[in-house]
Amino acid sequence: MSASPILITGGAQRLGRHCAERLVDDGHPVIVSYRRERPELEALRSRGVVTLAADFATEAGILDFIARLKQQTSSLRAIVHNASDWAPDCHDEQAGATFERLFRVHMLAPYLINLHCRELLEACGEPQRDIVHMTDFVAQKGSKKHAAYAATKAGLANLTLSFAAMYAPRIQVNAIAPALIMLGEHDDEAYAEQARAKSAMAMVPGPGVIYQSLRYLLDNRYVTGITLPVDGGRHLR
Numbered sequence: 001m002s003a004s005p006i007l008i009t010g011g012a013q014r015l016g017r018h019c020a021e022r023l024v025d026d027g028h029p030v031i032v033s034y035r036r037e038r039p040e041l042e043a044l045r046s047r048g049v050v051t052l053a054a055d056f057a058t059e060a061g062i063l064d065f066i067a068r069l070k071q072q073t074s075s076l077r078a079i080v081h082n083a084s085d086w087a088p089d090c091h092d093e094q095a096g097a098t099f100e101r102l103f104r105v106h107m108l109a110p111y112l113i114n115l116h117c118r119e120l121l122e123a124c125g126e127p128q129r130d131i132v133h134m135t136d137f138v139a140q141k142g143s144k145k146h147a148a149y150a151a152t153k154a155g156l157a158n159l160t161l162s163f164a165a166m167y168a169p170r171i172q173v174n175a176i177a178p179a180l181i182m183l184g185e186h187d188d189e190a191y192a193e194q195a196r197a198k199s200a201m202a203m204v205p206g207p208g209v210i211y212q213s214l215r216y217l218l219d220n221r222y223v224t225g226i227t228l229p230v231d232g233g234r235h236l237r
């Protein structure tokens with residue numbers, strides 16, 4: 001029986017793409033969702049990665065993705081809920097729409113995908129099946145400038161507990177809570193210095209530390225319902 005694929009949502013760039021490439025290196029079939037076409041997707045496709053378009057900003061978009069995912073595969077080894085919108089808070093008439101959009105991307109999409117795709121994970125013939133939620137250190141701390149983002153990531157962190165209890169023992173459900181992992185393309189050195197100073201390790205580690213954490217969860221048969229902090233000691237500052 002061929003191995004079941006691992007789904008990474010939002011896998012066209014940065015942490016998601018890095019993990020997709022590393023999973024292919026480790027011999028896993030991979031499916032990624034993406035919102036915008038770009039050259040990097042062709043590189044993934046050339047390595048055999050299946051790419052499915054998805055916009056989780058609406059419930060219809062989420063359900064449409066799930067239907068196309070089920071046409072693509074009859075089983076899944078794991079689901080990594082990585083898609084995310086790091087939108088700052090709005091203080092105008094767009095505030096409510098922004099909050100609702102972040103709720104759908106960070107909470108409704110993982111919730112509906114977990115519910116509707118349980119059967120795909122159950123159909124996996126391998127000994128272990130996983131769901132991994134990408135949350136954020138600020139889920140426990142809040143954020144003055146990204147309150148809606150932090151709150152919806154906190155909701156995702158809570159969904160980890162509920163789905164871990166619902167799906168045990170056949171499916172393990174865990175979260176990874178990063179702090180600064182990669183800078184944005186427009187971040188200058190002043191921002192980088194300020195961001196590095198927020199953690200005890202005072203570094204920008206890059207996406208390899210996230211793959212190490214994902215690998216740990218995928219390889220450990222006795223871990224469920226936890227959130228793995230990958231934050232350089234952000235809580236110590």
Ligand SMILES: NC(=O)C1=CN([C@@H]2O[C@H](COP(=O)(O)OP(=O)(O)OC[C@H]3O[C@@H](n4cnc5c(N)ncnc54)[C@H](OP(=O)(O)O)[C@@H]3O)[C@@H](O)[C@H]2O)C=CC1
Pocket residue numbers: 009010011012013014015016034035036037054055056057081082083084085086105134135136137177178179180181182183
């Ligand atoms: N980078 C970091 O330092 C940190 C990251 N994290 C978390 O780790 C994960 C990966 O981070 P990172 O790689 O920086 O993430 P990105 O900001 O690069 O976002 C990942 C992908 O999410 C997709 N996405 C955004 N909105 C939607 C939507 N409405 N529907 C479908 N897909 C959408 C984007 O797709 P497209 O590009 O096609 O529009 C994007 O490629 C995220 O969950 C993030 O919150 C947490 C703390 C720190």
Ligand SMILES: Nc1nc2c(c(=O)[nH]1)N=C([C@H](O)[C@@H](O)CO)CN2
Pocket residue numbers: 083084085086136178179180181182183184195
């Ligand atoms: N979807 C995203 N979420 C987050 C990002 C990002 O680029 N995309 N970046 C961060 C920052 O690195 C933050 O941790 C630095 O203080 C947080 N979330």
